[in-house]
Amino acid sequence: MSAVTEPRAVRRPPVASAPPAAVGEVRARQPKAIHSALTVLEEVARLGAGVTAQEISQSLGLPRATTYRLINLLVQDEYLVRMPDLTGFALGRKVVELAHLVAPSPPPQAVRDVIADLRSRIRGGIHLVRYEGDRILIVDADPDFPLSDESRISRDLTASAMGRLLLAERAGGASPSGYASQTGELTPGYGCLALPIRAADGRLVGALCLSAPAERIASPGTLLRQLDEGALHLAPLIA
Incomplete structure (x- = not known):
């Protein structure tokens, strides 16, 4: 009887993992997101303290989900702050600091x-x-x-x-x-x-x-x- 040999394992090329994103890397769609965030900041400055997310969304014609996501990011980074009564938003500490640099x-x-x-x-x-x-x-x-x-x-x-x-x-x-x-x-x-x-x-x-x-x-x-x-x-x- 001929010896039964185990099937040879097929070597597969290693799957290359995606390199970690470099700090400050701008992906293909990031410029649009950055522009949208700056537009939201400008709209808060134009409409004044207390403007709501819904008002920003309607004024800029942005989807509500996009508007809320941008606002949350801007609040997280202190470019916007929530009003004390939680009814709307105002420009935050980071914007004030940038303004003072000029x-x-x-x-x-x-x-x-x-x-x-x-x-x-x-x-x-x-x-x-x-x-x-x-x-x-x-x-x-x-x-x-x-x-x-x-x-x-x-x-x-x-x-x-x-x-x-x-x-x-x-x-x-x-x-x-x-x-x-x-x-x-x-x-x-x-x-x-x-x-x-x-x-x-x-x-x-x-x-x-x-x-x-x-x-x-x-x-x-x-x-x-x-x-x-x-x-x-x-x-x-x-x-």
């Missing part, structure tokens, strides 16, 4: 002269801001009385007088007092107030702000007149 142009000399005069006559921090949509742009922060939390001021409109002034305007008009204020929100024992700066057509374009001890903010007295005069002088210079 040095703003210094204000014109005429603006600096008005601010310098106010600082020479008023004890406290005198700050000038502009509004672009729902964003606060710090034009001139008082170097002797620095803003306590510039990042939070820029992203949380409820935390500062300058943000509350903008929110009141968006809600249908300035407060009855004609200015906005807050005490203890950013720094215990201190506060700030903000007076509107308006263009000739009445649009709110900026604010003149004072940061000082809480008791002075609660009873500003003649400070309001000085700040109001300053805001009137600044209006034609920055509008």
